[in-house]
Amino acid sequence: MNALRQYIDLYKSNRQAIEAHAPAAMNALRAEALEVLEQTHLPRRGEENYEVSDIDEMYAPDYGVNVNRVELSADAAEAFRCDVPNMSTWMYFFFNDVFRASRKSPSLPSNVVVEPFSEAAKNHPELLSRYLGSVAPHSDARVALNTLLGQDGLLVYVPKNVVLERPIQLVNIMNAGGPIMAVRRLLVVIGENAQAQMLVCDHTQNLEHQFLVNQVVEIVAEANAHFDYYDIEESTEKTSRTTSHYVKQAAGSNVLINGITLTNGVTRNDYVVSVDGEGAETQLYGMAIEGGTQRIDNYTHISHNVGHCKSNELFKYVLDDQSVGGFTGRILVAEGANKIEAYQSNRNVVATDTAKVHTKPQLEIYCDDVKCSHGTAIGQLDQDAIFYMQARGITKEEARTMLMQAFMSDVIDTVRMESLKNRLQRLVEKRFCGQLHQCVDCSNSCRDVVMGDK
Amino acid sequence: MLVIKDLHANIEGKEILKGINLTVRPGEVHAIMGPNGSGKSTLSSVLAGNPAFTVTGGSVEFYGKDLLAMAPEDRSHEGLFLSFQYPVEIPGVSMVNFMHAAINAKRKYFGQEPISASEFLKMKREKSALVQLDNKLASRSVNEGFSGGEKKRNEIYQMAMLEPRLSILDETDSGLDIDALRIVSEGVNKLKSANNATIVITHYQRLLDYIKPDFVHVLYKGRIVMSAGPELALELEEKGYDWIKQQVDNE
Numbered sequence: 001m002n003a004l005r006q007y008i009d010l011y012k013s014n015r016q017a018i019e020a021h022a023p024a025a026m027n028a029l030r031a032e033a034l035e036v037l038e039q040t041h042l043p044r045r046g047e048e049n050y051e052v053s054d055i056d057e058m059y060a061p062d063y064g065v066n067v068n069r070v071e072l073s074a075d076a077a078e079a080f081r082c083d084v085p086n087m088s089t090w091m092y093f094f095f096n097d098v099f100r101a102s103r104k105s106p107s108l109p110s111n112v113v114v115e116p117f118s119e120a121a122k123n124h125p126e127l128l129s130r131y132l133g134s135v136a137p138h139s140d141a142r143v144a145l146n147t148l149l150g151q152d153g154l155l156v157y158v159p160k161n162v163v164l165e166r167p168i169q170l171v172n173i174m175n176a177g178g179p180i181m182a183v184r185r186l187l188v189v190i191g192e193n194a195q196a197q198m199l200v201c202d203h204t205q206n207l208e209h210q211f212l213v214n215q216v217v218e219i220v221a222e223a224n225a226h227f228d229y230y231d232i233e234e235s236t237e238k239t240s241r242t243t244s245h246y247v248k249q250a251a252g253s254n255v256l257i258n259g260i261t262l263t264n265g266v267t268r269n270d271y272v273v274s275v276d277g278e279g280a281e282t283q284l285y286g287m288a289i290e291g292g293t294q295r296i297d298n299y300t301h302i303s304h305n306v307g308h309c310k311s312n313e314l315f316k317y318v319l320d321d322q323s324v325g326g327f328t329g330r331i332l333v334a335e336g337a338n339k340i341e342a343y344q345s346n347r348n349v350v351a352t353d354t355a356k357v358h359t360k361p362q363l364e365i366y367c368d369d370v371k372c373s374h375g376t377a378i379g380q381l382d383q384d385a386i387f388y389m390q391a392r393g394i395t396k397e398e399a400r401t402m403l404m405q406a407f408m409s410d411v412i413d414t415v416r417m418e419s420l421k422n423r424l425q426r427l428v429e430k431r432f433c434g435q436l437h438q439c440v441d442c443s444n445s446c447r448d449v450v451m452g453d454k
Numbered sequence: 455m456l457v458i459k460d461l462h463a464n465i466e467g468k469e470i471l472k473g474i475n476l477t478v479r480p481g482e483v484h485a486i487m488g489p490n491g492s493g494k495s496t497l498s499s500v501l502a503g504n505p506a507f508t509v510t511g512g513s514v515e516f517y518g519k520d521l522l523a524m525a526p527e528d529r530s531h532e533g534l535f536l537s538f539q540y541p542v543e544i545p546g547v548s549m550v551n552f553m554h555a556a557i558n559a560k561r562k563y564f565g566q567e568p569i570s571a572s573e574f575l576k577m578k579r580e581k582s583a584l585v586q587l588d589n590k591l592a593s594r595s596v597n598e599g600f601s602g603g604e605k606k607r608n609e610i611y612q613m614a615m616l617e618p619r620l621s622i623l624d625e626t627d628s629g630l631d632i633d634a635l636r637i638v639s640e641g642v643n644k645l646k647s648a649n650n651a652t653i654v655i656t657h658y659q660r661l662l663d664y665i666k667p668d669f670v671h672v673l674y675k676g677r678i679v680m681s682a683g684p685e686l687a688l689e690l691e692e693k694g695y696d697w698i699k700q701q702v703d704n705e
Contacts, residue, residue: 383505388542391502392556392612393530393563402555406546406595 002041003059004141008034011148014067021069022151023121025128033147036138043141051358052326053268053297055142058240063181063212065149066096087419089169089199090114092154096174097182099152113157114168117185120155127157131189135218136246140270143244146183146216153185156198160191160222167197167228167417174204174211174239181212188218190225190253197228197417204235213241221253223277228256228416232424233264237292240266251277251306258414260424261288261296262431271300275309282311287411289404289431290323290355297326300344307337313344316411318404318432319355330362331372338369346376349407351400401432455480455651456521456620461512463500470496472676473512478620481648485662485687486655488673489695494655495539497673498624502536503529516620530556531563533619533650537609537626544596549608552596553578553615560616581614585641603634610641621645622653627661639664659691674702 011018011034019027045054091102092114099116108114113124120128132153138144156168174182190196204211213235221227235241241264249255259269273282288296302311317325327346348357361374381403389399408428415421461474470493478484488494500507501514503526514521521529544552557577558568569577582589585607597605606626613621623642627635642652642665654665662670662684670686671678674695679702680686690698 382542382544384542385544387504387526388538388544389552389556390526391530391536391538392552393527393559393616394552394555395527395559396525398555398559402547402551403544406544409546 003056004037004040004042004145006062007059007065007145007149008037010065010067014065017067018149018151021067023117023128025121025125025132026117026147026150026153028129029133029147033138033144036144037141037148040141040144049299049328049360051328051360052295052324053266055242055268058242058266058268059145059212061179061210061212063179063210065181065183066098066176067151069098069151071098087167087417087423089167091169091171094154094170094172094182094184096176096180097150097152097184099154109162109164111159112162112164113155115155117153117155117187124155124157127155127189128187131218131220132187133218135220135248135274136216136244140244142214142242142270143216143246146185146214146244149181149214150183150185150216153187156186156188156196158190158194158196161193162191163195164197167199167420170198170200172200172202172213172215174202174213174235175206176209176211179210179212181214184213184215186215186217188227188229189220190222190227192222193224194222195226198230199417199420200229200231202231202233202235202241204239207236207238210238211235211240213239213243215241215243217243217245219245219247219255221247221249221255221280223250224252225250226254228258230258230260230415230417230420231269232260232262232427233267234262235264237263237265237294239264242268242270244270245272247271247273247282249273249275249277249280249282252279253277254281254283256283256414256416257285258411259286259298260411261286261290262427264290264294264296266295268297269299271298273300273302273311275302275304275311276306278306278308280309282309283414284311284313285411285414286315287408288317288325289320289408289428290317290325291320293322295324295326297328299328301330302332302342304331304333304337304340304342306334308339309337310341311343314411314414315346316408317348317357318351318407319348319357320351322352322354324355325357325359327357327359327376328362329360329374330364331374333363333365333367333370333372335366338367340367340370340372342370342372344374347407348376348378349381349404350378351381351404401429404432405429455517457513457515459513461497461500461514462510463496463507464510465496465507469510470507470676471500474673474676474678476671476678478651478653480619480651482669483646483652483654483665483667485667485670485684486653486673486678487657487670487687487690489699490657492673493676494673495624498536498622498653498655501529501534501622502526527559528563530616530618531560535613535616535618535621537606537613537621537623539624539626539628541597541600541605541609543598543600545598547596548593549596550578550592553612556612557615577615582611584614584644585610586637587611602629603631606630606634606638607641610638610645614641614645617645619650620653621650622655623665624655625657626654627656627658635661636664659687662687672698674698
């Protein structure tokens with residue numbers, strides 16, 4: 001079986017509609033993507049780096065794609081009641097894969113571009129043609145599929161020397177009357193000496209249907225650029241998601257990515273970072289709290305192509321019930337890339353006999369003068385600590401919660417936005433207390449969001 | 455308040471307590487002494503509800519309630535406090551959050567509202583002064599990186615915060631220098647009242663110079679083999695345990 005076939009067929013029979021509702025810069029890339037997809041398959045469980053995830057299986061159900069860009073009746077303002085950090089951001093939405101802007105967001109500094117591809121194609125065609133597809137390769141079938149079926153995306157462009165004073169927030173909401181696939185793309189270009197922070201929140205607001213999300217994130221950090229990217233997934237057990245992050249770093253750039261999986265169904269995240277300039281720093285963090293039959297699989301690949309760079313990786317999971325976690329981390333230090341410092345760590349708490357974790361930390365080093373380490377640990381909660389806390393009157397349940405939260409604290413501490421850090425602490429606490437299930441149950445009153453023109 | 459009758463307990467199938475009988479009344483201080491491996495720490499662990507030990511016989515009543523039927527946290531709420539011989543380090547959980555959770559758990563047990571921030575701060579300040587506990591430790595993770603003396607003072611600080619009816623001090627003197635010993639003992643003495651009681655488990659007479667016992671018991675091979683007044687501790691200091699061992703072994 002090849003799950004790609006149905007999507008190729010879907011493309012062929014809807015090609016006109018797909019291209020009619022998409023900008024030329026996206027249409028220009030489809031032929032190449034199609035050619036690649038005709039000759040490949042989505043990775044299956046058991047293939048190298050797919051010990052946990054079966055991508056083919058994730059894509060196998062017959063998901064519909066909104067090729068005609070039908071406006072969904074759900075009122076996003078009504079629907080958006082999720083527990084997002086209460087902070088001042090420039091806020092944008094994807095409703096499934098249809099873009100909407102928040103009317104309330106304050107105006108951006110001049111020259112900063114945050115626009116859907118459909119608008120950017122008119123206002124900044126040169127940016128799209130220059131950067132779209134420049135980082136994420138079609139050899140990755142999920143990227144090729146995204147190119148083949150994608151009809152819109154979000155361009156974030158922060159020009160040279162501009163320092164954004166508040167974060168850009170992208171809220172992705174899944175909700176439809178049937179099983180559909182959302183095809184989203186994000187292109188981020190941070191210019192020389194520019195600085196920006198971005199927060200992406202993935203939500204599913206429908207418990208009934210199965211959804212699939214195919215996301216591709218391309219990040220270009222020019223010389224000395226600083227960029228923080230936080231990705232929080234709060235979806236449902238019926239949501240499958242693959243997100244392929246491709247990052248290109250120039251000299252002196254500093255990129256921090258933190259992927260947080262609070263609730264989900266089946267998730268596979270890929271982080272492929274190419275460090276091409278000296279003096280660059282990469283921080284790659286992730287955490288997941290899994291229960292039920294949830295699955296989280298993170299794949300990271302940092303290529304240190306030049307010397308004098310630093311990278312630090314930390315991924316932590318708490319796995320309860322029958323959940324499954326996967327971590328594959330690879331650090332490549334190319335020949336001649338001396339004076340690299342690269343550290344990688346994956347630590348897991350497996351709380352039950354039935355939860356599983358597969359972890360594979362890898363270093364591939366082709367030169368001598370480097371400092372690198374990798375490590376992994378799998379353990380249970382400290383029983384002595386639980387008894388000590390009980391002896392002070394803290395219930396066993398609460399003691400477990402406090403310990404699991406403590407376990408995640410160093411990943412949360414990497415967040416460089418104070419308000420987000422505080423909010424995450426609360427979200428994680430609520431998640432461990434079982435109070436965070438789905439957005440539809442959420443009673444938190446978040447920002448009063450007024451949607452753009454419909 | 456505490457009535458222990460014929461208590462038997464084992465760990466991994468090995469019987470450690472072989473019939474303990476002990477009664478403690480409010481206002482009393484009991485010292486339990488004895489050679490290594492006699493079961494002193496096992497007794498304190500069993501009373502606190504450590505799941506590593508299995509009770510195989512006997513009963514423990516605490517203010518008329520069946521102590522052994524209670525979860526460890528409920529024993530704490532009912533007023534039992536164990537000062538650990540080896541306080542556990544809990545990385546990532548700050549002292550202040552830990553204590554706050556403990557206080558509120560107890561209040562919840564008795565149907566009370568959570569403590570207010572100002573009340574908690576006031577209480578924290580008062581109680582930490584009692585054992586001269588550095589305020590900086592409050593923001594640190596529980597016991598992590600604490601010196602031996604700080605850990606033991608931290609135990610007595612927690613005792614002061616929780617205001618137990620019965621405190622069991624398990625070798626609180628081990629690893630303490632003479633100044634720390636004095637501070638810890640003074641703390642314990644200040645917390646003493648006609649309504650609460652203390653069981654002091656120790657190897658040495660030294661601690662009993664500071665915390666004066668009303669009764670001294672000798673635990674040997676899982677049983678209390680001798681009970682007397684404070685003079686027994688002095689006698690043990692002078693003569694050691696061999697004469698008691700011989701006496702028991704010859705029986």
